[in-house]
Amino acid sequence: MNLRELLLRTRSYRRFDESYRIPEAELEALVELTRLAPSARNQQVLRYIIVSDKETCDAIFPNTAWAGYLKDWNGPVSGERPSAYILVLKDRDLTSNLYCDDGLAIQTIMLGASEKGLGGCIIGSFSKQALLEMFNPGENYEALYLIALGKPIETVVIDEIQNGDIKYWRDDKHVHHVPKRPLKELILTKNDTP
Template sequence: MIKELILKNRSYRRFYENEIIEIGTLKGLVNMARLSPSAANLQPLKYILSNTEEKNESIFKTLGWAGYLKEWDGPEKGERPSAYIIMLNDLSISQNPSLDPGIAAQSILLGAVEKGLGGCMIGNINKKELKTKLNLEENYEIALVIALGKPKEEVVIGSIESNGSVKYWRDEERIHHVPKRALDDIILSDDYPL
């Protein structure tokens, strides 16, 4: 079952924007992050939830989408996320959140997939602008923005071609292709001398 969730957990960038995600659903996803492991159990992450058109539009304007798709400026109106979870590090708890943002984001996204939703971790953020818009106190730094919604695109995993490129791409039918390294290419040895 976990393998199925992982296979369905792709970086979706186009959504059915009119499919509302309730605040209770977002709180449930954050609760999964809350219950996840935390380095030294410090639990420095805090969250801001957004599911209204006005707030979502304001957040959307601070984000960069799909760096490998140079000709694409991000999802158009009607295909944008219907919700966001903004992940913050509370500097009064920890100056270095270590692996916590990645662990928490993966928990949130796996929970989203289980509910028939999809999302994308976004690190390409105009953090200064978003922090100003949110009127955040100095002790909070933006770690990630997680875009969420009901996926409107198909994402397919493929093999890395002979040219070795890891760049994702879209075909003429707007199917998003993501090349992955072969298992044998990432395991150095199963009998490494110690």
């Protein structure tokens, strides 16, 4: 699979086959990929807590919020919830500024998951305090993101933006649609700039 195909497969999945358990070794392999990614000033300030057991996944789930644009959906139901999580932390003793490390690391994890036939969702809306209390990594760690992972059971497609609307949506067959801007809107020419 080439990079374009991998990127097309790397979507935000929010419904999973919860019975499929991801082995801890696979989660460790995803974190291992982040060691190979670039890091601003090569400081490597991110740390990770990996969760693969059902009991801890069940404890994490109530502390998450899902799909803000889908107002009539409260998140995945039992049986469709993530079977693993990776909590992404910043070591404040090493830096106060991430620059771009978080984006590079998270995309690396997501691409690695897609390559393995898994899917994920990067969650920024979760109870950071509750998870810090649950795992107690130390006062120098700040919770940044939670990556939900599992075997996807939904279809996610990319659409062209219609009427400037960027909000993702689901159709009556539960296909998840993600509008993307056209390339001509992203690349500025000298005629577009002041």
